[in-house]
Amino acid sequence: MLGSGAMVTLFSALASALVIRRGLGGDWAAVALPDVVWLNTAVLAASGLAVERRRWGTAALLGAVFLAGQALAWRSFGATLASGPAAAFFYVLTGVHGVHVLGGVAALLANWRRATPGSVAAVRIYWHTLGGLWMVVLCLLLWARS
Amino acid sequence: MLGRIFSTDHKVIGKQYYFLGLASVLIGLVLSVFMRLHLIYPDRKVKLFEMLWPVGAAGGIMTPELYLSIMTMHGTLMVFFVLTTVPQGGFGNYFLPIQIGASDMAFPRLNALSFWITLAALLVLLGAFFVPGGAPLGGWTAYPPLSAVGQIAGPGQGDGMDMWILSVALFSIAALLTSINFIATVIELRAPGMTLERMPLTVWAWFTTAIISLLAFAVLLAAGLLLLLDRWGGTSFFLPSGLVVSDRLLNHSGGSPLLWQHLFWFFGHPEVYIAILPGMGLISTILSVNSRRPVFGYKAMVGAMLTIAFLGFVVWGHHMFISGMSPYSAIAFSVLTLTVGVPSAIKTFNWLGTLWGGRLRLNVAMLFALGFVSVFVAGGITGVLLGQPAMDLYLHDTYFVVGHFHLIMGVAAVFAMFAGTYYWFPKMFGRMLNETLGKIHFYITFLGVYGIFVPMHVAGLAGNPRRYPDFKEFEFLSDLAWIHTFISHTSFTVAAVQLLFLFNLFWSLWRGARAAVNPWEATTLEWSVPSPPPHDNFGGASVTVVRGAYEFSVPGRESDFAMQAGETPQ
Ligand code: HEM
Ligand SMILES: [Cu+2]
Secondary structure (H helix, E strand, C coil): CHHHHHHHHHHHHHHHHHHHHHHCCCCCCCCCCCCHHHHHHHHHHHHHHHHHCCCHHHHHHHHHHHHHHHHHHHHHCCCCHHHCHHHHHHHHHHHHHHHHHHHHHHHHHHHHHCCCHHHHHHHHHHHHHHHHHHHHHHHHHHHHHC | CHHHHCCCCHHHHHHHHHHHHHHHHHHHHHHHHHHHHHHHCCCCCCHHHHHHCCCCCHHHCCCHHHHHHHHHHHHHHHHHHHHHHHHHHHHHHHHHHHHCCCCCCCCHHHHHHHHHHHHHHHHHHHHHHHCCCCCCCCCCCCCCCCCCCHHHHCHHHCHHHHHHHHHHHHHHHHHHHHHHHHHHHHHHCCCCCCCHHHCCHHHHHHHHHHHHHHHHHHHHHHHHHHHHHHHHCCCCCCCCCCCEECCEECCCCCCCHHHHHHHHHHHHHHHHHHHHHHHHHHHHHHHHHHHCCCCCCHHHHHHHHHHHHHHHHHCHHHHCHHHCCCHHHHHHHHHHHHHHHHHHHHHHHHHHHHHCCCCCCCCHHHHHHHHHHHHHHHHHHHHHHHCCHHHHHHHCCEHHHHHHHHHHHHHHHHHHHHHHHHHHHHHHHCECCCHHHHHHHHHHHHHHHHHHHHHHHHHHHCCCECCCCCCCCCHHHHHHHHHHHHHHHHHHHHHHHHHHHHHHHHHHHHHCCECCCCCCCCCCHHHHCCCCCCCCCCCCCCCCECCCCCCECCCCCCCCECCCECCCCC
16 A cells, blocks of 8 residues: 555656646647557556456466567657657656566466465455556556547 | 574564664664765865776766766665664564564564565665666756656666665565555554553654555556666657757657656655654653553644654645646645645644653663754754745755755664664664763764754755755855855764764674663563564463553652553563
């Protein structure tokens, strides 16, 4: 739960940076979001369901698929980190989110091996926070696209 | 042996943090002596400088760049590895579980991990001295654009700056993990009977500080990441268009250095409360124990602490009054800043209320606690002046600010650490520190810090800018030369007296008189267990807490204090 608090603040800081940065300077170049992110969103949602059913292995697998999908999104993204602020935020937000998902997959695997009531509660909250944050990131990126 | 070093026992980890902080404060102190030496003898050849920095001090004369890098390392070491590390990581780790009757932290392995990450952060920071170009020059605030453009902004702004950012990022991660641990421990692991209203103020302070760290360090981590991307990834978060550095036009565009200032100070102001709140909790306790009176206004103390924590997040703009912000925002930040004075005044009033009519025991811990109150008030008064935009316009970036923040943040927190050392050393190491050496240490340090930092205010009022390697080019500062001479010599004295403290510390570790279980006749749980406490703190006995933390001189009782623990666990 507390870890989630820190994550939410971290993303709030990045989000406010995005909002402010967008308001600055007239160099905001719109970038298209790769289509694969929609598929990834569905995969992440499915993994959330799996967590609710205590299918730790399945959830971890779906988490890994999500990460693979995000990697694909990075490859098919039409701009580089340095090509403009919108592109930079795309990489930063998805990258930071991805690192947290990676940690989450590790935690899911740990639960798959051995779950205690404490770890079940912690992993559930963590994973759902990541899911929620992904929706926020997605909204920010959609807004950044326009 | 390895088992002891990589221990997950919170007491071992607490001591590890303490000694990490001690090493850092010594390095930081030596660096400040170098600065003060250079400031008054800018042209003197110093062999030692040349030995340490063959390039930066070729011929024994410190270059301006070297001065700035020493200043940056001094500030960074002090703020992160001393003020943030010792009160929370050191004393907090050691005493929080004991004071709430727990056998360890909620996540012992995570706790150990945090320590090792902190140590790595320290080594990375010190490593900056050894990379090509040396340590960064940008101050502990690392303002862009010059922190974001690399070597062209100065020798240390290349690899040295990368090391700095990496170090701060590691430190932030460790601080986040520690905070999670502290909060979970307080919520989950309190012994039966340890209600919130019975928690010692130290526990409240560590708890509140952990909440602040959790929010503040996440923001610093985000800011550091963006800065790193500006340096390595070619992004322009903090870099505007048309920037020319060292005659080179950079091809960044559209970013703003002010964005960094907002993010940094959103962390930076709460950071000063991270440094001072644990001290406030401890000082409240020491004053109460040594005046044999309950803490005056316990609930108000808790309330004031929480209020300060909250207000700390809405005043960051007072560091940016001269950044071109709208006067309306400036007024808002100013009013909020002055509001912080209210809970601070409540705390001070309650400290005096605790002392009032008490039977004072002037041991060294008590002296440092009284010293804390003194410098906190002295530094607070100038804070009220700086909190007003009209005043800050003139005083910003002068020695007035250096004097102010050293008193309220640096010295106050360091006094709290000294108080904590003299108070808790017997419990941590099973031996007493020498009180006579301690008193000499206290009186010289106490007078000395005023001798160093009050004259700095005067220099600042006269317009003396900070972060200047020397003042000899400036006609209007020539009259202040004697003030700087005085400051420097006082600071050499104060630095020398710290050797006495070190001697006392290490001598007492092996030779000090054996400490009893409760030498100060205090009431909190750590004083019910042996000195030092056994591995799981209470030797397997289950603790119950039967009363509040500050029951001193209760009328009608035989003894003038009553322990929190129901029965003394063996
Ligand atoms: C006897 C003790 C100390 C002395 C003589 C001393 C001296 C100095 C000096 C000369 C500067 C550079 C000022 C400038 O050129 O603008 C400085 C900066 C600083 N000091 Fe200290 N200091 C001492 C202790 C501390 C402590 C305990 C702290 C902990 C908070 C601290 C924190 C800082 C910070 C944050 C800076 C600002 C660095 C920057 O500008 O980025 N100092 N100090
Ligand atoms: Cu501030």
